[in-house]
Amino acid sequence: MPRIAYFGPEGTFTEQATRAFLGDPPSDTRPAPPDSALRPVETIAAALDAVRAGDAEAACVPVENSVEGSVAATLDALVAGDPLVAVAETVLPIRFTVLVRPGATPADIRTVATHPHAAAQVRGWLAEHLPSAAVLPSSSTAAAAVGVLAGEFDAAVTAPAAAERYPLAVLAADVADVRDAVTRFLLVRRPGPLPARTGADRTSVAAVTADRIGALSEVLTVLAGHGINMTRIESRPTRNRLGEYRFFVDFEGHVADERVGDAMAALRRRCTEVRFLGSFPRADQAPNTVVPTTSDEDFLAARRWLTSVREGREA
Amino acid sequence: MPRIAYFGPEGTFTEQATRAFLGDPPSDTRPAPPDSALRPVETIAAALDAVRAGDAEAACVPVENSVEGSVAATLDALVAGDPLVAVAETVLPIRFTVLVRPGATPADIRTVATHPHAAAQVRGWLAEHLPSAAVLPSSSTAAAAVGVLAGEFDAAVTAPAAAERYPLAVLAADVADVRDAVTRFLLVRRPGPLPARTGADRTSVAAVTADRIGALSEVLTVLAGHGINMTRIESRPTRNRLGEYRFFVDFEGHVADERVGDAMAALRRRCTEVRFLGSFPRADQAPNTVVPTTSDEDFLAARRWLTSVREGREA
Structure with missing residues (x-):
C-alpha cells in the first residue's frame, strides 16, 4: 500500500x-x-x-x-x-524554477510553458527577463517540464521539485512576482489516535449552523468566550438547501485543550452538523495564546468546584 | 471611453x-x-x-x-x-459548449482543448462522449476556440459566448458535470450615486478587525443584533501584518435601509478599517428578510423617542 x-x-x-x-x-x-x-x-x-x-x-x-x-x-x-x-x-513558499534544455541560453527561448496559475504568478518576471517569449499553457507545471524535454517548448516554469526529477538545466530559480506567496x-x-498536543497547534472544523440570523455569530461568540483565536473562516454553500452554508473555521489550540474541548462540545449542541477536521502542530510553531481564565487549570478548577457544589461540599 | x-x-x-x-x-x-x-x-x-x-x-x-x-x-x-x-x-450558469470545425464528427476528435478550470468541470462528460480524445490545456476557453480555428486542436470546450463569436460548429451544448455550477x-x-434600494438587495463590505480574540465575533453580533442575514463570509490575510485578517462579508439589505446603515456605523467604530464595497439588487431577486423590531419604521420610531427623551418631552 x-x-x-x-x-x-x-x-x-x-x-x-x-x-x-x-x-x-x-x-x-x-x-x-x-x-x-x-x-x-x-x-x-x-x-x-x-x-x-x-x-x-x-x-x-x-x-x-x-x-x-x-x-x-x-x-x-x-x-x-x-x-x-x-x-x-x-x-x-511558492517560488518557481525556470527549466530549459541543457546548454540553452535566454536568447534561445521563444516559448515558455506553465500552468495558468503559475503564469499569473511570474508574469512580471517573464516580461522582464524573457520579453519576446510566448507564454503557453500546460495542464501542470510538471507537464511543462515534460514538454521541454520533448522539444515542444523551450522553457518551463515549474516547482523546484521538477528540477530534481527531469534532466533539464535551471535557467533561473526562486522566481516569483509576489515574494511572500x-x-x-x-x-x-x-x-x-490524534497527534499529541504541542502548545502550538491548530484545530480545523466544518460546521453547518441553523438557517437563522445570528447563528454564526453565536458560534463565534462561543469560541471568543473560550479565549480561542480564529485563524481562518470561510463560508461555502451546502449542496443540500438554498441559503444553507457550511463554515470552515480554523483556530488556535488542540481538541485535547480543555478550552477547545469545552467549546467544541458547545458547537456540537448549537450546530446542525459539526465535523472535526483535525488538531495538529502549526507549521510556524507559533505558540498558542492562552488568555487569563482559559487555561486547562482554570477549566479543571471550575469543574472541581462545580462537583463540590453539586455534592453539597462547597457553595 | x-x-x-x-x-x-x-x-x-x-x-x-x-x-x-x-x-x-x-x-x-x-x-x-x-x-x-x-x-x-x-x-x-x-x-x-x-x-x-x-x-x-x-x-x-x-x-x-x-x-x-x-x-x-x-x-x-x-x-x-x-x-x-x-x-x-x-x-x-456555468455550462459549456463544445466547438468543432464545421462538418467534424465525434470520430474526428483526437484533441480537445480548454482552460484547466473548465477541464475539471467537464471531465466526466469528456470521458463518456470523447473517451479517446486527449485533453490539452489552453490559456482560456476562448483561446481553445481560436486554436480549433487554426487547426491546432480538433475541439474546444468554451463558454456559450464563443459559439457566437467564432465560425465553428456546436458539437454539444449545455455540458457540465456539476449541473448547478x-x-x-x-x-x-x-x-x-448608489443603485436605488429594491427590498431585494445585497451589501458587501471588507473589514479589518482589531487583532484580538472575539473581534470578529463582536462584528457579527452587531449584524445579528440588527436582524441582518449574512450570505457569505471569508477571511483573507492582510499583507500588512502577520496574523491580521480582512473579512469580506456579504449580507442582505441596502445601506439605505435603517438597520443596515445603523449596523455599518457600528462596524465603522469597531473595526480598524471598513470599506463599503456596494449595495445592489440581488440577481435572484429574493426579497430581504426583515425580522420584527428591525424595519425602517422601528428604527425611526426609536430615534423619535430618543429625541423626545433628550428634549425632556418623553421618558
Missing part, C-alpha cells in the same frame, strides 16, 4: 509537500523515502477517496494559497464522504 | 456577464451594445485599475464560483487601490 496519495502529477509543489511530510530532505539519520511510498492521483477528491477506501494511508492536498485563497475542491471533498482528519500541515498543505488520514 | 472593462479575452463567461449587465440579449426595444463599449483586459486587477484611472466607466469581474469558491484575485484587487463599489451582480459577477464603478 502506498503510504501517501497526493494531488499530482509528480514534480509539483504538492509532491514537494508530500516529501516534506515524509521527512525529506534526507539526512544522515533519515533516508529519502522510496518513490513507491508516494502515489500521484488526478484530483484532490481522488486523493482523499484513496484514503477513505484504504488504498493509501494518508493523502497530501493543498488547502490554502496566500495569492489564490482557499482551495475549494479540498474543503468540499473533506466533507463529501466518510470523515477524514488532518494530522499535520506544512507551508511551502505560500501554499499550506494538509496531511489527511482516517480517524484514529 | 469604453463603457466596461472586463477580465478577458473575448468569448468567455466574463464577456457574457458583461453583456448581461449591458442588457444583452438584445430585444425589440433594446439594441445589442456595440463592441466598442466593451474592452477585454488581461487580469482582474487591470480591469479594476482601468476604472480607477478613468479609462473605463465600469469593470465586470467574477467574484464567486459555486465549484471553485471565491475569486481571491477580485477580493484582493477590490481593496488594493482607490475605493470602488459594486453597483450590480449577475449570476451565470454558477459564477457570480460584479459590475464595479468609482464611488457615486
Whole structure:
C-alpha cells in the first residue's frame, strides 16, 4: 500500500509537500523515502477517496494559497464522504524554477510553458527577463517540464521539485512576482489516535449552523468566550438547501485543550452538523495564546468546584 | 471611453456577464451594445485599475464560483487601490459548449482543448462522449476556440459566448458535470450615486478587525443584533501584518435601509478599517428578510423617542 496519495502529477509543489511530510530532505539519520511510498492521483477528491477506501494511508492536498485563497475542491471533498482528519500541515513558499534544455541560453527561448496559475504568478518576471517569449499553457507545471524535454517548448516554469526529477538545466530559480506567496498543505488520514498536543497547534472544523440570523455569530461568540483565536473562516454553500452554508473555521489550540474541548462540545449542541477536521502542530510553531481564565487549570478548577457544589461540599 | 472593462479575452463567461449587465440579449426595444463599449483586459486587477484611472466607466469581474469558491484575485484587487463599489451582480450558469470545425464528427476528435478550470468541470462528460480524445490545456476557453480555428486542436470546450463569436460548429451544448455550477459577477464603478434600494438587495463590505480574540465575533453580533442575514463570509490575510485578517462579508439589505446603515456605523467604530464595497439588487431577486423590531419604521420610531427623551418631552 502506498503510504501517501497526493494531488499530482509528480514534480509539483504538492509532491514537494508530500516529501516534506515524509521527512525529506534526507539526512544522515533519515533516508529519502522510496518513490513507491508516494502515489500521484488526478484530483484532490481522488486523493482523499484513496484514503477513505484504504488504498493509501494518508493523502497530501493543498488547502490554502496566500495569492489564490482557499482551495475549494479540498474543503468540499473533506466533507463529501466518510470523515477524514488532518494530522499535520506544512507551508511551502511558492517560488518557481525556470527549466530549459541543457546548454540553452535566454536568447534561445521563444516559448515558455506553465500552468495558468503559475503564469499569473511570474508574469512580471517573464516580461522582464524573457520579453519576446510566448507564454503557453500546460495542464501542470510538471507537464511543462515534460514538454521541454520533448522539444515542444523551450522553457518551463515549474516547482523546484521538477528540477530534481527531469534532466533539464535551471535557467533561473526562486522566481516569483509576489515574494511572500505560500501554499499550506494538509496531511489527511482516517480517524484514529490524534497527534499529541504541542502548545502550538491548530484545530480545523466544518460546521453547518441553523438557517437563522445570528447563528454564526453565536458560534463565534462561543469560541471568543473560550479565549480561542480564529485563524481562518470561510463560508461555502451546502449542496443540500438554498441559503444553507457550511463554515470552515480554523483556530488556535488542540481538541485535547480543555478550552477547545469545552467549546467544541458547545458547537456540537448549537450546530446542525459539526465535523472535526483535525488538531495538529502549526507549521510556524507559533505558540498558542492562552488568555487569563482559559487555561486547562482554570477549566479543571471550575469543574472541581462545580462537583463540590453539586455534592453539597462547597457553595 | 469604453463603457466596461472586463477580465478577458473575448468569448468567455466574463464577456457574457458583461453583456448581461449591458442588457444583452438584445430585444425589440433594446439594441445589442456595440463592441466598442466593451474592452477585454488581461487580469482582474487591470480591469479594476482601468476604472480607477478613468479609462473605463465600469469593470465586470467574477467574484464567486459555486465549484471553485471565491475569486481571491477580485477580493484582493477590490481593496488594493482607490475605493470602488459594486453597483450590480449577475449570476451565470456555468455550462459549456463544445466547438468543432464545421462538418467534424465525434470520430474526428483526437484533441480537445480548454482552460484547466473548465477541464475539471467537464471531465466526466469528456470521458463518456470523447473517451479517446486527449485533453490539452489552453490559456482560456476562448483561446481553445481560436486554436480549433487554426487547426491546432480538433475541439474546444468554451463558454456559450464563443459559439457566437467564432465560425465553428456546436458539437454539444449545455455540458457540465456539476449541473448547478454558477459564477457570480460584479459590475464595479468609482464611488457615486448608489443603485436605488429594491427590498431585494445585497451589501458587501471588507473589514479589518482589531487583532484580538472575539473581534470578529463582536462584528457579527452587531449584524445579528440588527436582524441582518449574512450570505457569505471569508477571511483573507492582510499583507500588512502577520496574523491580521480582512473579512469580506456579504449580507442582505441596502445601506439605505435603517438597520443596515445603523449596523455599518457600528462596524465603522469597531473595526480598524471598513470599506463599503456596494449595495445592489440581488440577481435572484429574493426579497430581504426583515425580522420584527428591525424595519425602517422601528428604527425611526426609536430615534423619535430618543429625541423626545433628550428634549425632556418623553421618558
